Amino acid sequence: MRPRIMMAISVVAMAALCVAVLLPGPTTAVTEKRFITHSGAVISTTGEVLDPLYTVSTVEFDPDEYLRNFEYGRVSQEGGQTVREYTIIARDDQVQEISPGVFYNVWTYNGTVPGPTIRATEGDIVRIQFINQGSKQHTMHFHGIHPAEMDGVFEIVGPGGGQFTYEFEAGPVGVHPYHCHVMPLEEHIVHGLYGVFIVDPVGGRPAADEMVMVLNGFDTDFDGENNFYAANTVPFYYQHHPIRIQQGELVRVYAVNMVEFDPINNFHLHGNLYYYYPTGTDTVPSHYTDMVTLSQTERGILEFVYQYPGQYVFHAHKVEFSEKGWVGTFLVDGSS
Amino acid sequence: MTPRVVAAGLVPLVLVAGLVVFITGPGGITAGIDPLPEITIERVDFVESEVRVVVRNTGSIPVDIVQGDINDRIQPSAVEPDGHLERFETAILRIPYAWNEAEPYAIGVTVHDGTRFERVVEAAAPAVPADLEQAGLLALAGTYMGVIPVFIGLAWLPFIRRLSQKRISFFLALTAGLLLFIGVDSAEEALEVSAENLAGSMNGALLALVSAGCAFLALQYVSGRLVSTAGSGSAMGAALMVSVGIGLHNFGEGLALGAAISLGSAVFSTYLLAGFAMHNTTEGIAIASPLAGQGRVARRLAALGVIAGFPAVLGAWAGGFAYSPISSVVFLAVGSGAAFQVAVTVARWVARGPGGLASPYVCGGLAAGLVIMYVTSIVL
Structure with missing residues (x-):
């Protein structure tokens, strides 16, 4: 090869590269989709929209159904006492779409996170047939007053069909969590083995539109920090599907904080204040406020009435949590 | 090769393909967990x-x-x-x-x-649009950085020409020293980019090694052909090899410059530009040295300067408009392999001179080349 030829080749190669680098690539016409950002801008894309707000309707757990669902059990009378019997099955093999496109191994009581809301009146006998269909040991530990052997801590229930019957008198009045108490405890809780236990006073509380909100989070990449937060598991769900309530009607929210890793959570309501009953154990509210701070398993009852119709946000005022999903809205209907 | 020989060569290939199919299919052993997404x-x-x-x-x-x-x-x-x-x-x-x-x-x-x-x-800065104005800016930066300094360096030719054979061998060894430094510098840069930006599964360090190795071997082959066929033109051949090697290296430098400009880091790229420009002036000496004994070379010298310098403009465009860490690692490593190969070619050329590689001029030249490059690399 002669130097002259080499030089020519080099120069031509550089010229060709020049053209290749500067020419625009091929373009193809595709249909456009639109979505709205948190700040209200409308964006078009030729690709896929990734937005928990607008694509959430496909997830397996239905927060709307959970919100106002209370399980009173199979009711019978024994010696003048009301007995409420439940069957709770624990599993740890489910993979659930906890946010659109995000698949996470949830551990469940009766197939959902949170587990069913167990509701009884003070003094009722609560009898729970607990079956562990998981691959690990699990239990049910109720917050409340009960004999030591019903505490679900030392009475480990083995995997693959192990059984235990929890039986105790419901009390005290209030809203309490229940959760698995097998070590490592944090792992069993953050995977989803928790639920709400409501004890009504004899004679009940004043009539209200009642709902349960479990404030929870998911650490989907196991780095000891939650990737998602929510009221009732699915991030941003109630923002996209507002909770409909009536103007002038009393609303009662049983709120339980089950978030792990973060020391606190909180509950802020817009356009209104609520009467707050810590743990729901007293009939006199401790605060009239729009903000309570909740530590792990701290819980209470919120009561409020909306004076004006319209849409109102509620969310964690630890706004990191609300920007990761713990945000929703009430749609106050003023027509009736 | 007869068909029989070809068949004999293919038999093991077919067998190993069969083994792979068997392992990934019915004969597979499942152990541990499924691979994780990355x-x-x-x-x-x-x-x-x-x-x-x-x-x-x-x-x-x-x-x-x-x-x-x-x-x-x-x-x-x-x-x-x-x-x-x-x-x-x-x-x-x-x-x-x-x-x-x-x-x-x-x-x-x-x-x-x-x-x-x-x-x-670390600091958000507006991305620059991919338009003609930006192309012009990048070309200008590439010219400041690559083309002009190389030509300035070539202006040392009349000076080198008047030197004795021994002193010329000093400058040739200096060239080899410069190129060795460039080779190490590019390799380091390639490894740095791969460590910072490439996932483990890309085997970034090995990607750099393979790219550098292939570049070295390709230039080795080409320079062998050049030197064996050119005869009296071997000085020009060596100079051309030096320019090609430096050109490949400058492409890598252009990538870094283009990426810095497109990331909007104005102050950074000004310093980068000035540093590279000083550095690259020495590359002109590298091209000029082999031509010390030659006659009229002005036109060819211009072509050599373009071959060595212009890739900086191409690199600036590529880095500015289509930056990808993978191509950066490849180009930087190619630049490294090319620089090493050219250093070897120049060293061989020098070895034929009086005193061989052990002469004080050669050793001094090599050392001077390394020191000059180091000093110009840290001044800015």
Whole structure:
């Protein structure tokens, strides 16, 4: 090869590269989709929209159904006492779409996170047939007053069909969590083995539109920090599907904080204040406020009435949590 | 080769292919867990009210991109053309966000199993548009950095020409020293880019080694042909080899410069430019030295200067408009392999002179080359 030829080749190669680098690539016409950002801008894309707000309707757990669902059990009378019997099955093999496109191994009581809301009146006998269909040991530990052997801590229930019957008198009045108490405890809780236990006073509380909100989070990449937060598991769900309530009607929210890793959570309501009953154990509210701070398993009852119709946000005022999903809205209907 | 020989050569290939099919099919051994998804955030651009993220699947299984976030706060976003990425496939994640200039941002991308990947940008700066004006700016920067300094360096030729044979061998050895330094410098840069930007599954260090090795061998072959066929033209051949090697190296430098300019780091790129320009003037000496004994070479010298310097402009365009860490590693490593090969060629040439490689002129020249490059690399 002669130097002259080499030089020519080099120069031509550089010229060709020049053209290749500067020419625009091929373009193809595709249909456009639109979505709205948190700040209200409308964006078009030729690709896929990734937005928990607008694509959430496909997830397996239905927060709307959970919100106002209370399980009173199979009711019978024994010696003048009301007995409420439940069957709770624990599993740890489910993979659930906890946010659109995000698949996470949830551990469940009766197939959902949170587990069913167990509701009884003070003094009722609560009898729970607990079956562990998981691959690990699990239990049910109720917050409340009960004999030591019903505490679900030392009475480990083995995997693959192990059984235990929890039986105790419901009390005290209030809203309490229940959760698995097998070590490592944090792992069993953050995977989803928790639920709400409501004890009504004899004679009940004043009539209200009642709902349960479990404030929870998911650490989907196991780095000891939650990737998602929510009221009732699915991030941003109630923002996209507002909770409909009536103007002038009393609303009662049983709120339980089950978030792990973060020391606190909180509950802020817009356009209104609520009467707050810590743990729901007293009939006199401790605060009239729009903000309570909740530590792990701290819980209470919120009561409020909306004076004006319209849409109102509620969310964690630890706004990191609300920007990761713990945000929703009430749609106050003023027509009736 | 007879068909029989070809067949004999193919038999083991067919057998090993069969073995692979068997292992991945019925004969497979399943142990441990399934491979985990892995992606690499290759590029982050800050455009008008939006952050654009280039994501590549660098794991061994397909992944779905399901969520984008900024500073660990979930944002509605879009992924184009779609979120399903096969191995090595890329997508652009568009996250609408009113970002603030010069603030740091952590860009997060979550995949289907809930794993979040993050890339931190130290200071947000507006991405420059890919238009003719920008192409002109990059070309100008590449010219300042590569073309002009090389030509300035070539102006040493009349000086070198008047020197004795021994002193010329000093300058040739100096050239080899410069090139050795360039080779190490490029290799270091390639390894740095690969460590910072490439996923483990890309084997970045080995990608650099393979690229450098292939570049070395390719130039080895070409220079062998040049020297054996050119005869009296072997001085010109050596000079040409030096220019090609330096050109490949300058392409890598251009990439770095273009990427810096396109990331909007104005102060940084001004310093980078001045540093490279000083550095590259010495490359002109490298090209001029082999031509010391030659006659009229002005026209060829100009061509050599273009071959050595102009790739800096190409590199600036590529780095500015189509930056990808993989191509950066490859080009930087190619530049490194080329520089080493040319250093070897020049060293061989010098070895034929009086005293061989052990003469004080040669040793002194090599040492001077290394020192000059080091000093010019740290001055700015």
